[in-house]
Amino acid sequence: MATERPNQLFRNKSSKIAAIPMIVTALFVFVGGTIWTVVYSFTKSGLLPRLNWVGLDQYERLWATRKWLVAIENLVIYGICMLVLVFVIGFILAALIDQKIRFENTVRTIILYPYALSFVVTGLVWQWILNPEFGVESIVRAWGWESFSFDPLYNADIAIYGVLIAGLWQGSGLVMVLMLAGLRGIDQEVWKAARVDGIPTWKTYIFIVIPMMRPVFITTLVLVVTGIVKLYDLIVAQTGGGPGISTEVPAKYVYDMMFQANNLGQGFAASTMMLVTVALIVIPWAILEFGGSKNRG
Amino acid sequence: MNTMNNSVEIKNLDLQFGAVKVLQDLNLDIGKGEFLVLLGSSGCGKSTLLNCIAGLLDVTAGQIHINDTNVTWTEPSERGIGMVFQSYALYPQMTVEGNLSFGLKNAKLPKAEIAKRVKHASEILQIEPLLKRKPAALSGGQRQRVAIGRALVRDVDVFLFDEPLSNLDAKLRADLRVEIKRLHQRLENTMIYVTHDQIEAMTLADRIAIMRGGQIMQLGSPDDIYGRPVNKYVAGFIGSPSMNFFDGAIKGGAFTTGDLTIPLTGYDFASGGAVDGPATLGIRPEHVVTGELVDNAPVKVDVGVELIEPTGSDKLIDCQVAGRHFRVRMDGQADVAVGQKLRIGFDPGRASLFDAATEERL
Amino acid sequence: MADASTNALSGPQGPKPRKMLSRRNIFLYGTLFVITVYYALPLYVMIVTSLKGMPEIRLGNVFSPPVEVTFQPWVKAWSEACTGLTCNGLSTGFWNSVQITIPSVILSIMIASVNGYALANWKFKGADIFFTILIFGAFIPYQVMLYPIVIILREIGLYGSLGGLVLVHTIFGMPILTLLFRNYFTSLPEELFKAARVDGAGFWGIYFRIMVPMSLPIFTVAMILQVTGIWNDFLFGVVYTGPETYPMTVSLNNIVNSTQGVKEYNVNMAATLLTGLVPLLIYFVSGRLFVRGIAAGAVKG
Structure with missing residues (x-):
């Protein structure tokens, strides 16, 4: 690359022309857009973006707003539950399917199809299934358990768990597929060696196979976490943020501020906070994955 | 048992x-x-x-x-x-x-x-x-x-x-x-x-x-x-380079392929004695001798060197015997050149004979 | 040395006897059955609800099968359901989504495949820097870039139009698609590329005559990925289009979650199912390629 040649700029001309859309997108939209938003989060922009600086005022207001605090709390609850459950469910499903079962394709197809559906569809279906008049609650009561109560869409205290059920239903298939790919990538001879060593299956999974799947786990973790932070459509479709503000999430807060409340500054500040959250997760991962030593066999 | x-x-x-x-x-x-x-x-x-x-x-x-x-x-x-x-x-x-x-x-x-x-x-x-x-x-x-x-x-x-x-x-x-x-x-x-x-x-x-x-x-x-x-x-599986095979027939205690007749005196038949019929003869390249040793060999053939593959310790010579591709292993120091005439010899006692149909050892 | 096989063997021989109904199998298949039912149930609920009349829904529960099958809810969802004041059903949204999806898919795949090809085979100085930024862009929450794009679209006069949304989808499809194509082209034997260059083919010659014909599977994967992704999008649709140009997901949400009037659950479910139909069809038809598409997102560069 570094050899001295005439016409450095025009070498590989077609390639450079072909890369223009990528360069424009990377620089102007991704980098430019991000910087723009961060910069304007320090302004008092309302209906229109304006460069009247107010320092950290927007952030102070943001962290004093109950709706935002609820949104953050919800994201933490949803995020932690989702992470733990989606990994446990996804891995167990993958391990079950990996037992050379019959009907593997059918089972896999059924578990993964929700992932093909949009969050809007997912949210609306579960809104209907969790409907207390006709859904799960009424069925259990009809079975004779009269006092049974499960109405996450009407009970502010547990509303976020109703969303969680839908989110898990939609997303666990993805984790299952990734984990299954990871399991299938394990050298079969390692399993044989463990059998000769007399190690029980569950111990082989925990002490040998799962540690070997570390890269798959990390990549899946990054995918799942970025998905959690982006959580928006599901909330809008399933609960609309309600009842009250009990299922608000940061992404919805941003949208509401920018496009409903004409409070751009708040929207910018809130989205910057989302960016910081993601950066805190992605950057260490990137350093670990790409920056570190490359001697893993 | x-x-x-x-x-x-x-x-x-x-x-x-x-x-x-x-x-x-x-x-x-x-x-x-x-x-x-x-x-x-x-x-x-x-x-x-x-x-x-x-x-x-x-x-x-x-x-x-x-x-x-x-x-x-x-x-x-x-x-x-x-x-x-x-x-x-x-x-x-x-x-x-x-x-x-x-x-x-x-x-x-x-x-x-x-x-x-x-x-x-x-x-x-x-x-x-x-x-x-x-x-x-x-x-x-x-x-x-x-x-x-x-x-x-x-x-x-x-x-x-x-x-x-x-x-x-x-x-x-x-x-x-x-x-x-x-x-x-x-x-x-x-x-x-x-x-x-x-x-x-x-x-x-x-x-x-x-x-x-x-x-x-x-x-x-x-x-x-x-x-x-x-x-x-x-x-064919054991031995490298692999055995040279000749398709031919046994007739009256000798093996004939093309214009070459090899007497089978000294060959230890698995089944007792020679039976006339089509057969395959196998000779390992390393069992072929050259130079002065040929004088003592029961079978002698004159060949032309077509190709030489030196491996350091050995030289592999490609030639034709009875119209068939044939390989000979010589010492690494041997002085040969492509085109040269070479006299080679071997002992049928060290060869292997197989039935042409069943491919079993005779 | 081979014993005559007439020698009768005593003691254990042949395969280890296994019960069909071993505890392991009961547990394994039982669990899988329950899980499969759980995952399939919502689809079942959607279908049965959409085929029932409202009186029947009020009497029964979400899981009961329809006594009297009616397709009226489907007709209503398609052409009559109301969002606020207008009552055109989902059909407008459907056609909007078609008009958004087709050009977006074509455009984004064209750009990303050429891009991936340039990155894999014609690396120039600095290419990797832009690529890294692009990949990081995939992780940035969209919310951060929402408003700057509003401004860009407004400046070029595309805000609120289908064209604007096509552009947005092309931009946001770029990171994952470029990665997909770059990885695929890198995995092709380099000798092929070198041989073509020795034969005198240039950038575009190699791309059209060697790379594209060899890469039909990955183009299919990319298409599946993009069609489902764009069809299912809600956020960009709601931000960058107006009521006339709303894609299907936005219309669906507006129909179901509109507060006016009596809730018609059967129409809602028919509408939901209609919206989910396109990605579901793609999913069930494409099978393994769909899995490959989502797994591609997890493959590191």
Whole structure:
């Protein structure tokens, strides 16, 4: 690359022309857009973006707003539950399917199809299934358990768990597929060696196979976490943020501020906070994955 | 029957995957302390057989006995075997020490006993300095040594090797081959070794079982297999460069191919005497002599040198004999040139004759 | 040395006997059955609800099968359902989504495949820097870039139009698609590329005559990924289009979650199912390629 040649700029001309859309997108939209938003989060922009600086005022207001605090709390609850459950469910499903079962394709197809559906569809279906008049609650009561109560869409205290059920239903298939790919990538001879060593299956999974799947786990973790932070459509479709503000999430807060409340500054500040959250997760991962030593066999 | 002296016995073993017969009515007795090599090209069933012995595959019919116990239904860990794999199959997240001791810990052996065995194994294999390292930080040869160690600490009588050296480069392969042979001499336990490499098989084995199509073609000592191959397949498979074959016929105690007639005096017929009929004659390139030695050879032919392949220690000469492509091995220092006339000779006593139809040894 | 096989063997022989109904199998298949039912149930609920009349829904529960099958809800969802004041059903949204999806998919795949090809085979100085930024862009929450794009679209006069949304989808499809194509082209034997260069083919010659014909599977994977992704999008649709140009997901949400009037659950479910139909069809038809598409997202560069 570094050899001295005439016409450095025009070498590989077609390639450079072909890369223009990528360069424009990377620089102007991704980098430019991000910087723009961060910069304007320090302004008092309302209906229109304006460069009247107010320092950290927007952030102070943001962290004093109950709706935002609820949104953050919800994201933490949803995020932690989702992470733990989606990994446990996804891995167990993958391990079950990996037992050379019959009907593997059918089972896999059924578990993964929700992932093909949009969050809007997912949210609306579960809104209907969790409907207390006709859904799960009424069925259990009809079975004779009269006092049974499960109405996450009407009970502010547990509303976020109703969303969680839908989110898990939609997303666990993805984790299952990734984990299954990871399991299938394990050298079969390692399993044989463990059998000769007399190690029980569950111990082989925990002490040998799962540690070997570390890269798959990390990549899946990054995918799942970025998905959690982006959580928006599901909330809008399933609960609309309600009842009250009990299922608000940061992404919805941003949208509401920018496009409903004409409070751009708040929207910018809130989205910057989302960016910081993601950066805190992605950057260490990137350093670990790409920056570190490359001697893993 | 001599059951008491056998370490592993395989009786009427069948294995089928769906409709595909991988092993067919296989019988094999392996003596105590014997080094048996299963040799064959890929797909011949040699690894499958080893996996059956290990208990990693369920057999379709037949029995497997190890140390006079019927282990056909026994779990691999309880068969009294240790196994070494081609891909090493080390547990990557554990140190070498962890790899060696994991199975023992799991079997709830006392700590002192585990430590003793790990120490003993690592001394034998000279991997003591590596005990705290992880497999990723080891070279291929070191990894395979650890894998052997993992079989060693199990303190068992039978070792199974599944192409253990195939992932190593040529030089390391030769080094480790010697080490495995030494290990066998020192430990004196039974070893069953699967490979597709005939050099490995010849150098290591007490007996070699040549497999093809799920059956054992020939079972015998390396000398036996090299000198008296039971059929044309074995004859062609063993030996490098491979045997020269002539299609022709036996008539009145001599073999005729094209314009060449070879008297068969001195040939040790498996079936007593020569019977007239079509046959194939095989001569190993290294059994062909040149120079002054030709004078004493029963058969002499004049050939023209077409091509020379020097390998350093040898020179391989390509020529034509009786209208057939023929290879001769000469000394590396031999003074030959392409186009030159050469007088070669060989002894039919060292050749092999096969029936043209059945390809069985005559 | 081979014993005559007439020698009767005694003791265990042949395959280890296994019970069909071993505890392991009961547990394994039982668990899988329950899980499969759980995952399939919502689809079942959607279908049965959409085929029931409202009186029947009020009497029964979400799981009861329809006594009297009616397709009226489907007709209503398609052409009559109301969002606020207008009552055109989902059909407008459907056609909007078609008009958004087709050009977006074509455009984004064209750009990303050429891009991936340039990155794999014609690396120039600095290419990797832009690529890294692009990949990081995939992780930035969209919310951060929402408003700057509003401004860009407004400046070029595409805000609120289908064209604007096509552009947005092309931009946000770029990171993952470029990665997909770059990885695929890198995995092709380099000798092929070198041989073509020795034969005198240039950038575009190699791309059209060698790379594209060899890469039909990956183009299919990319198409599946993009069609489902764009069809299912809600956020960009709601931000960058207006009521006339709303894609299907936005119309669906507006129909179901509009507060006016009586809730018609059967129409809602028919509408939901209609919206989910396109990705579901793609999913069930494409099978393994779909899995490959989502797994591609997890493959590191």
